[in-house]
Amino acid sequence: MQYHVNGELVDREEATVSVDDRGFRYGDAAFETCRVYGGTVFAWDRHFDRLETTCETLGMPEAIPDDIDTRIDETLTANDLEDAYLRVSISRGVQPGKLTPDEDVDPTVVVYVKPLPRGGTEGERVWDDPAVVQSVTRRRPPESVLPADAKTHNYLNGILARLELRRASREGYQPDEALMRDTDGNLAEGATSNVFFVDDGILRTPAEDSLLPGITRExxxxxxxxxxxxxxxxxxxxxxxxxxxxxxxxxxxxxIRPIATADGIDIGDGPMTKLLQRLYDRRIEARCY
Structure with a gap:
């Protein structure tokens, strides 16, 4: 595998960043995770907008390089990938070891890819079974603590939630996702996912100010x-x-991954979930293949 690091394609073994990089030191970085279908980054315009918003929140609005699309294309081509997982990371770069960042930014920009199966109507799921979700005690921080729409490298909240799943695991019970609440006890999101459910024919999802509004959710x-x-x-x-x-x-x-059980209680998919899966696959097929 080859990754794009600061404007150059490098072998995986050489794809490193400095120990003085603020993304490593403090999680002071923005990122986006995308799916590539048939060589097309799905909904890249929306991912780019959110990446730009996060960089603005972090006070480095000019950090995204003008040739980011070219770097993505070069990374996919170098690895001969048409269908892939894509992650674009942009840190504030190497700066002195102090909490307050310098005003001048020389960002570290990394494009990372790995192969995934074909998507769309002729594709296959990356997951084997519907998800087993488990609610955790770890809460989603409110907007007044951390901006909900900023997708940064600091994922400690989600990591702690997933560690609770490890403690909840036992023989025959291995949760796939941590179900998180906000500080008022309301349903918020998964550690790395958004949540939907159907009640009396109405599709319901938690309000945006308590979660990271996902592109797939949108x-x-x-x-x-x-x-x-x-x-x-x-x-x-x-x-x-x-x-x-x-x-x-x-x-x-x-x-779109159905929820088999929540806290051991059976839920499962249904007609609306299945229809939305088909509609999502058709959109992917129409726009990317």
Missing amino acids: TVIELAEEEGFTVDSGRYTVDDLRQADEAFLTNSTWE
């Missing part, structure tokens, strides 16, 4: 509304999810 909402489904974004409890008629998780890698 696409699913669009597809549901185009189909004439009522979509409600609001405040819900974990019990609302447990009692749902059907439920699923979304992120760029999983796409």
Whole structure:
């Protein structure tokens, strides 16, 4: 494998960053995870906008290089990949070891890829089974603590949530995702996913100010509304999810993954989940293949 590091393609073994890089020191960096289908980065315009927003939040609005699209294309070509996982990371770069960043920014820019199966109507899922989710005690920080729409390298909150899953695991029970609440106890999101559930024919998902609004989440909402489904974004409890008629998780890698159980309570997929999966696959097929 070859990755793009600071404007150059390098072998995986040589793809390193400095120990003085602020992304390593403090998690002072922005990133986006995308799916590439048939050589096309799906919804790249939306991912780019969110990457730009995160860089602005971090006070480095000019950090994204003008040739980022070229670097992505070169990385995919160098690895002969048409269908892939893509991660673009932009840190503030190497600076003196102090918390307050310098105003001048020389960013570290990394493009990372790995192969994934074909998507779309002729593709296959990257997951084997519907997800087993487990609620955790770790809470999602409020907007007043950390901006909900900033996708940074500092993923400590999600890591601690996933560590709780490890402690909850036992023979025959291996949760796939941590279900997180906000500080008021409302349902928020998974550690690396957004949550949807269906109740009396209404598609429901937690409100945006309590979660990182995912690109796949946005696409699913669009597809549901185009189909004439009522979509409600609001405040819900974990019990609302447990009692749902059907439920699923979304992120760029999983796409739409049904929830088999939540805290050991059976939920499963259903007609709306299956239809949205088909509609999502058709959109991928139409726009990327």
